Amino acid sequence: MKVSHYYDVCRDAQGQRYLEPAVSGAVLLGLPLLNKGTAFTREERWMLGLEGLLPPHVTTLEEQKERNYRRYRLIASDLEKHLFLRELQDRNEVLFYALVTEHLAEMLPILYTPTVGEAVRQFSRTYRYPRGFTASTANIAQVQQALQHLPLNDVRLAVATDSSAILGIGDQGVGGLAIPIGKLNLYTAAGGLGPDKVLPVLLDVGTDREELLADPLYLGVHHRRLAGEEYFAFMDRFVAAFKQRYPNAVMQWEDFGKDTAFAVLERYREVLPSFNDDIQGTGAVALAGVLSACRLKGERLHDQRILVFGAGAGGIGVAQALLEGLRRAGLSEKEALSRLYVLDSKGLLLKNRPMEEYKRRFAHNPKDLQGWTVAGTVPNLYETVVGGRVSVLLGLSGQAEAFSEPVVQAMLKNTPQPVIFPLSNPTSSSEALPEDLVRWSEGRALVAAGSPFPAVEWQGRSYPVGQGNNAFIFPGLGFAAVLAKARVVSEGMVLEAALALHDYTRQHHPQRIYPPVEVLREVSQQVAVRVIQQAVQEGLARDERVLNKNPDQLLAYVRERFWQPEYLPFRVSSPGTPKSC
């Protein structure tokens, strides 16, 4: 099997890798996985029919990075920077990843959260080049055939969204494709997967956003969302065809809203090795951060009383992960649930309220909450903080400013150091600004947020704000599932990712809740090692190369397989030459 319709990656007698292209000339220059731009050597230019098509000076990758970084720095707006980087990736993937890897902390907020949210909104207005795969109601009947149009033959990981709950900005229709593209930028820049091994997928089942339906320039299908049986018939078709085209691929479900996220995860988790990033990745990152915060407070997880604000994919995922954490700390399920409060848009989950099945487990008995509110009303955020003596507050509601000063003051009465994580993205959806939380609590709150925020300077001290984002989990988790060829992605593997992140933070950044994003690559490698070990232990690993390796050997293996942005030489062998591809 050739890696792509347009080229293959082969090895010479010395084991050196090289590219064997099936195209040449101007066509080759238009393929971002092959194009080296001005870095094609003189020999390559003659061999591939490029001589004369490029300026004569042959540049190095370093010089190309320098040229593009200078231009990047001249751009004023974040969205324009995002679009500049998108175009660079669409021209030359190696150069794009070389640049992004070198400036990871600077470019992450541009490629990913929060700027990617704006790129989603502006998708139909800024569209330039195709990327990934779009299944839609216009092609789902022939999706098997449409998947054959993709030139890549060895995809190992896809990120797919139905775009029903993009970050905290809701249904975004076809524009949601920018999210899988951004997630996969992280997979390659910080998670080790080569750009020819990944695929962003948009499942366009329609949109319920009126302004998109009414916009003639909107690029998605112009009808309302499929629901119920029609929705699952669409999904079943896509999943079957995807599995046939890419039998070795892991699937990351992303930004499915609460009405589809849980059902899709359950329906396909045994069909495809797959996980839901918002439920499981977020659960893992929140558990790791709360464990770190407990360590900083000198307390234990089971000393805490925890409130999760928001009961969608993210909120329930976080509640499930903390429940598991509390059980591991020795509490019974009943004891653990008694110190965990989950609120949706109507307030605290109570057993006498009608609610979706996935919330039910976390509902409290109203009899246990005597005196919290006027009898018969549902406790709100403030009342739950007071009544439940909450010491840890986690925001997954997408509601800006929901964590107000009175809420913080109430927490300070329960604990000297409240743990407060406004985890909603993008920045405009964050439940509070970290600087307000630090100020209102006079520097006592332990704060992390979903989106990137600068350190807070307050009364001569600097408080770094950790980024509690599933970016610390999914690249390592997905890479591990790929390297292990895991049959399924188990809850045990997800939990191990959380514990690995917590251990890494404790060992390398003991003063922090999360590591700085500068070390994301290293975090992903550590997470990957632990997740592979767990997959092996659970008998889920199907790749023999990961069996019987100790942690050091596994780390070396993970590092060796980690894709690096460097140009491979081209060769064109004459017909009949034996090749190792």
Ligand SMILES: NC(=O)c1ccc[n+]([C@@H]2O[C@H](COP(=O)([O-])OP(=O)(O)OC[C@H]3O[C@@H](n4cnc5c(N)ncnc54)[C@H](O)[C@@H]3O)[C@@H](O)[C@H]2O)c1
């Ligand atoms: N930091 C991270 O890594 C991370 C990961 C996943 C999700 N999130 C964030 O969490 C937010 C929700 O995402 P999701 O995927 O769970 O969406 P979702 O559509 O599945 O759920 C949204 C939930 O928000 C809650 N909500 C809405 N209005 C509310 C209100 N007024 N008061 C209390 N709760 C309210 C509801 O319970 C609803 O179910 C988004 O802003 C998203 O960016 C962050």
Ligand SMILES: O=C(O)C[C@H](O)C(=O)O
């Ligand atoms: O995309 C992110 O930044 C994190 C998370 O998956 C989200 O939906 O907010």
Ligand SMILES: [Mn+2]
């Ligand atoms: Mn998400």
